[in-house]
Amino acid sequence: MKKELAIFTFSDLLHHYPYRHVDKTKITKIIDLNASIEYAQVQGRLMHHETVGQGSAKRLIAYLKDDTGVIELAWFKGLSWIEKTLKENEFYLAFGRLSFFMNKPQIVHPELELLKPQSKGAKNVLEPVYPATEKLKTKALNGRQIGKLTEALFTLLSPKDLPENLPGPIIQKFKLLSRFEAYKQIHFPSSPALYEQALRRLKFEEFFITQLRLARIRFERHQKSKGAVFEKVGELFNTFYHNHLPFELTGAQKRVLKEIRNDTASGHQMNRLLQGDVGSGKTIVALLIMLLAVDNGYQSCLMAPTEILAQQHFSTISELLKDMPVGIHLLTGSTPTAERKYILQSLAEGNLSIIVGTHALIEEVVQFKNLGFVVIDEQHRFGVAQRASLWKKATIPPHILVMTATPIPRTLAMTAYGDLDYSIMDELPPGRQPITTVHRYDSRRGQVMDFVRSEIDKGRQAYIIFPLIEESAKLDFENLMSGYENVKAFFAEPKYWISMVHGRQPSEQKDINMQRFVKGDTQIMVSTTVIEVGVNVPNATVMVIESSEKFGLSQLHQLRGRVGRGSDKSYCILMTGSQISNEARERIKIMTSTNNGFEIAEKDLQMRGPGEIEGTRQSGSLNFKLADIVKDKPILDAAKKNAEELIENDPNLESAENLQLKEYLMSLQGKTPWSRIS
Numbered sequence: 001m002k003k004e005l006a007i008f009t010f011s012d013l014l015h016h017y018p019y020r021h022v023d024k025t026k027i028t029k030i031i032d033l034n035a036s037i038e039y040a041q042v043q044g045r046l047m048h049h050e051t052v053g054q055g056s057a058k059r060l061i062a063y064l065k066d067d068t069g070v071i072e073l074a075w076f077k078g079l080s081w082i083e084k085t086l087k088e089n090e091f092y093l094a095f096g097r098l099s100f101f102m103n104k105p106q107i108v109h110p111e112l113e114l115l116k117p118q119s120k121g122a123k124n125v126l127e128p129v130y131p132a133t134e135k136l137k138t139k140a141l142n143g144r145q146i147g148k149l150t151e152a153l154f155t156l157l158s159p160k161d162l163p164e165n166l167p168g169p170i171i172q173k174f175k176l177l178s179r180f181e182a183y184k185q186i187h188f189p190s191s192p193a194l195y196e197q198a199l200r201r202l203k204f205e206e207f208f209i210t211q212l213r214l215a216r217i218r219f220e221r222h223q224k225s226k227g228a229v230f231e232k233v234g235e236l237f238n239t240f241y242h243n244h245l246p247f248e249l250t251g252a253q254k255r256v257l258k259e260i261r262n263d264t265a266s267g268h269q270m271n272r273l274l275q276g277d278v279g280s281g282k283t284i285v286a287l288l289i290m291l292l293a294v295d296n297g298y299q300s301c302l303m304a305p306t307e308i309l310a311q312q313h314f315s316t317i318s319e320l321l322k323d324m325p326v327g328i329h330l331l332t333g334s335t336p337t338a339e340r341k342y343i344l345q346s347l348a349e350g351n352l353s354i355i356v357g358t359h360a361l362i363e364e365v366v367q368f369k370n371l372g373f374v375v376i377d378e379q380h381r382f383g384v385a386q387r388a389s390l391w392k393k394a395t396i397p398p399h400i401l402v403m404t405a406t407p408i409p410r411t412l413a414m415t416a417y418g419d420l421d422y423s424i425m426d427e428l429p430p431g432r433q434p435i436t437t438v439h440r441y442d443s444r445r446g447q448v449m450d451f452v453r454s455e456i457d458k459g460r461q462a463y464i465i466f467p468l469i470e471e472s473a474k475l476d477f478e479n480l481m482s483g484y485e486n487v488k489a490f491f492a493e494p495k496y497w498i499s500m501v502h503g504r505q506p507s508e509q510k511d512i513n514m515q516r517f518v519k520g521d522t523q524i525m526v527s528t529t530v531i532e533v534g535v536n537v538p539n540a541t542v543m544v545i546e547s548s549e550k551f552g553l554s555q556l557h558q559l560r561g562r563v564g565r566g567s568d569k570s571y572c573i574l575m576t577g578s579q580i581s582n583e584a585r586e587r588i589k590i591m592t593s594t595n596n597g598f599e600i601a602e603k604d605l606q607m608r609g610p611g612e613i614e615g616t617r618q619s620g621s622l623n624f625k626l627a628d629i630v631k632d633k634p635i636l637d638a639a640k641k642n643a644e645e646l647i648e649n650d651p652n653l654e655s656a657e658n659l660q661l662k663e664y665l666m667s668l669q670g671k672t673p674w675s676r677i678s
């Protein structure tokens with residue numbers, strides 16, 4: 001118990017930071033007290049005191065007077081004890097939360113200090129105010145008592161108890177406070193400026209240690225992990241590249257291709273995150289690397305989060321490869337048993353080079369002869385454990401390419417996925433016209449539908465999306481159905497045909513409806529968000545999003561990405577009722593002002609904070625106590641850069657200047673790669 005308390009005291013107390021400080025350096029004249037002052041410190045002569053009221057309203061009031069006015073000090077508890085200590089006509093310093101009672105200034109339960117004539121005046125401190133956590137409350141500690149304990153702790157601590165962990169050159173370069181000084185100043189600052197410095201130092205440390213850890217994991221992976229070697233660019237790759245590629249690659253595609261080729265030729269396992277905005281052309285990059293793998297005698301698999309997406313990838317890729325001698329199949333939950341059996345056998349025997357599928361691919365029964373390359377599309381729907389189970393399917397872990405169109409802000413990506421290598425495709429294929437996005441109220445639905453009709457009459461197709469309100473599947477369904485009826489009223493058969501896709505349909509039904517739209521047999525797709533990611537119908541030029549206020553920014557951006565995929569001008573229409581929250585209005589404003597996914601992601605991050613961004617929620621590496629990856633981005637950038645340089649120059653932290661860092665990291669038992677190094 002004592003030991004537990006000791007650990008608790010030292011570490012928890014030290015890291016239980018005050019959330020603010022009250023300035024006790026200032027004494028306010030009573031006449032200057034006003035409602036905008038939260039805590040006040042006044043000084044004056046104690047006039048008289050009296051007990052007033054009855055029962056629970058019984059209170060002790062003392063009157064303190066300075067040369068400008070009088071303030072009431074009030075106590076509801078411990079009256080008789082306090083009354084005995086009060087000395088009339090003496091000078092007191094009173095501090096506490098200011099309130100006004102009947103327009104008169106008042107401090108309830110003030111901290112009161114008798115002033116000796118010679119010590120008149122304010123104390124020179126910023127006093128910390130601590131939050132009382134649940135954990136601490138169970139130990140019957142409130143904020144004030146925590147402060148007392150922390151203060152006591154610092155009387156016992158000396159700099160050698162909190163030795164420096166950052167390397168000297170870093171300290172000097174960024175003019176950081178020493179670690180001991182930083183802890184001291186963050187709790188008990190001698191001045192606001194020193195408090196800021198302490199904060200900066202500790203934030204830097206938080207980022208630096210995390211980034212160092214990530215850089216080290218990356219380094220280890222590069223060093224130790226054996227990877228399949230794709231040494232040659234063979235015939236399949238070249239034939240496809242020169243004869244079957246339907247377009248010239250963008251600069252970004254070429255660059256990423258090169259990055260991946262370098263990785264896959266290095267002999268080390270690749271683990272790369274490819275971020276490319278919707279429509280930037282990630283699929284073709286993945287396909288080219290799959291061909292490269294085949295050229296080198298390896299099998300590849302491409303995994304998509306939904307059946308529809310897997311299906312679509314499969315048909316896109318089959319079409320592209322139709323004149324090439326490459327075996328490719330689709331494996332999903334609904335693959336018929338006989339076909340599945342055949343596929344599994346071909347994979348195990350190595351007769352099948354490329355398999356496209358859903359998470360059905362990670363099942364135990366799926367065995368490869370020689371898996372060398374894994375592509376995971378829209379990864380945020382795959383857990384880390386699922387990814388890991390793919391690795392186990394080969395003796396040498398396959399190269400992994402995680403592709404996502406959910407634009408994660410760079411800051412987040414490098415923190416949440418900092419152990420992955422990172423490629424970015426920030427260029428759209430040429431000829432794309434920017435999508436025009438507008439906001440329309442429901443009252444103008446008639447005009448919106450007229451516009452949709454005019455586009456369809458030009459031979460284009462349209463999506464009309466209804467939201468999923470997760471609380472009620474039934475309500476969603478009814479909503480969608482009435483929406484569907486509504487759309488049908490505007491677009492009657494046989495001139496117009498409508499596909500509808502929603503979560504309650506059996507997957508074959510979904511598929512058939514989807515395919516009819518893909519083929520152009522239907523002009524309108526009415527759907528819930530199931531089409532959110534990946535679906536590619538270049539002829540679709542209108543995206544109407546119903547109740548768009550119910551969608552998050554990244555979801556809206558994903559949905560919008562379903563249009564503007566061909567060379568025709570495309571439109572996104574965000575419908576809402578007339579009453580929407582300010583936040584929803586802000587989202588819509590952002591959507592109508594930019595098409596850039598990364599910009600939107602940054603805004604999303606600012607509006608919601610990192611914990612809410614899809615795909616990063618579980619990431620422990622975002623749990624900083626002081627630092628904020630949005631507000632403290634400059635510190636993060638500096639910490640990251642310097643951590644990477646350090647690992648590059650001294651990966652095992654052997655130089656003298658890095659020893660204290662190494663010791664510190666090793667003391668964080670089990671939390672860093674170093675704790676495994678003897």
Ligand code: ADP
Pocket residue numbers: 247248249250253276277278279280281282283284405429430534536538565
């Ligand atoms: P995403 O990155 O969103 O997955 P896709 O790979 O589905 O994008 O590509 C979107 C569309 O752009 C597809 O129709 C694809 O054929 C086309 N495309 C990809 N790269 C190029 C390019 N370099 N030039 C022209 N069109 C391209």
Ligand code: MG
Pocket residue numbers: 282283377405534
């Ligand atoms: Mg895609």
